[in-house]
Amino acid sequence: MKKRVFSGIQPTGSLHIGNYLGAIRQWVSSQSQYNNIFCIVDLHAITIPQDPKVLRAKNRETAALLYAAGIEPDLSTVFIQSHIGAHAELAWILNCYIPMGWMQRMTQFKEKSKKKKEEVNIGLFDYPALMAADILLYQSDLVPVGEDQRQHVELTRDVARRFNSVYGEVFKLPESTVNEVGARIMSLDDPTKKMSKSKTGKSHAINLLDSPDEIYLKIMRAKTDSLHSIRFDRNHPAIHNLLTIFELFSGLSRIDIEERFEGKGYAIFKKELAEVIIEFLKPLQLRYQEITNDPSYIDHLLAEGDAKLRPIAEKTLNHVKSAIGLG
Ligand code: TYM
Numbered sequence: 001m002k003k004r005v006f007s008g009i010q011p012t013g014s015l016h017i018g019n020y021l022g023a024i025r026q027w028v029s030s031q032s033q034y035n036n037i038f039c040i041v042d043l044h045a046i047t048i049p050q051d052p053k054v055l056r057a058k059n060r061e062t063a064a065l066l067y068a069a070g071i072e073p074d075l076s077t078v079f080i081q082s083h084i085g086a087h088a089e090l091a092w093i094l095n096c097y098i099p100m101g102w103m104q105r106m107t108q109f110k111e112k113s114k115k116k117k118e119e120v121n122i123g124l125f126d127y128p129a130l131m132a133a134d135i136l137l138y139q140s141d142l143v144p145v146g147e148d149q150r151q152h153v154e155l156t157r158d159v160a161r162r163f164n165s166v167y168g169e170v171f172k173l174p175e176s177t178v179n180e181v182g183a184r185i186m187s188l189d190d191p192t193k194k195m196s197k198s199k200t201g202k203s204h205a206i207n208l209l210d211s212p213d214e215i216y217l218k219i220m221r222a223k224t225d226s227l228h229s230i231r232f233d234r235n236h237p238a239i240h241n242l243l244t245i246f247e248l249f250s251g252l253s254r255i256d257i258e259e260r261f262e263g264k265g266y267a268i269f270k271k272e273l274a275e276v277i278i279e280f281l282k283p284l285q286l287r288y289q290e291i292t293n294d295p296s297y298i299d300h301l302l303a304e305g306d307a308k309l310r311p312i313a314e315k316t317l318n319h320v321k322s323a324i325g326l327g
Contacts, residue, residue, distance in 0.1 A: 022146030
């Protein structure tokens with residue numbers, strides 16, 4: 001039996017190269033080894049205000065981008081979280097087994113809740129419980145994510161362990177898998193901040209559907225620092241981040257990259273970096289156009305996903321409910 005991989009992505013903003021390098025790249029490359037489920041987490045998305053029309057369109061766009069990036073319908077199932085009611089139901093049940101203190105420690109909540117107080121809703125606070133429900137419903141073994149989600153997967157393990165210690169082996173304990181390189185791609189305009197879908201700064205992120213001109217401009221504008229030499233040096237986070245992006249898109253080793261740019265200036269490096277990204281994204285963007293030419297194709301795959309996964313989710317939920325005496 002192949003191990004089960006589960007991961008999720010929010011259908012908000014635009015998918016960017018951080019999402020690709022931190023998460024989607026892992027999903028694609030290990031697809032044939034595992035039994036894979038990828039969830040478009042629209043219930044998580046509504047923890048911040050969303051335009052209904054845009055949200056609906058983004059669900060499909062995100063699914064199309066995953067297939068364009070190399071997710072194969074024969075090897076992986078993609079579905080929309082809100083289509084399977086068991087996610088919200090299990091999240092509620094898990095709420096009753098998660099101490100407030102565990103949630104208060106979540107760094108992502110601490111960061112996101114720095115905004116205006118009235119915009120911070122209970123859903124945002126409870127976000128990790130829904131994420132735990134996503135993962136546990138499918139008895140997942142592995143959860144490939146970027147660095148920022150590792151703590152949420154730890155919380156998932158903790159709540160599963162707590163629940164199992166009372167009711168027996170109801171849930172499998174999942175493990176996160178995080179890439180050694182690229183698990184935290186930083187913003188182009190501020191290398192102390194993570195590249196993020198919710199930031200709108202002009203040169204903050206490179207989106208997977210950006211045109212060659214946009215990519216070129218954003219890279220040329222990207223912050224560098226005063227090192228004046230092109231080396232992988234963690235003390236110089238701006239150039240380190242750009243070099244990491246170059247490394248992952250070019251497939252070259254760090255030594256080869258440093259040799260290639262020895263004695264050269266930032267302008268030459270940035271021009272090559274932009275070219276490497278543009279070339280990498282070209283086939284992905286072409287596939288995206290092909291896939292979205294026929295909107296019924298995505299709808300059909302998503303409906304198949306629902307039908308395949310609903311019985312698995314319901315089986316776990318029924319097990320949970322009977323263990324705790326509900327129904
Ligand atoms: P989301 O939509 O923010 O991001 C999707 C995936 O991309 C990774 N990622 C990054 N990796 C490297 N560098 C970055 N700058 C960067 N930004 C994002 C994220 O770590 C993630 O793996 N809570 C999740 C979605 C979710 C989920 C789940 C994930 C809901 N349920 C169950 C796994 C399992 C989120 O908001 O991801």
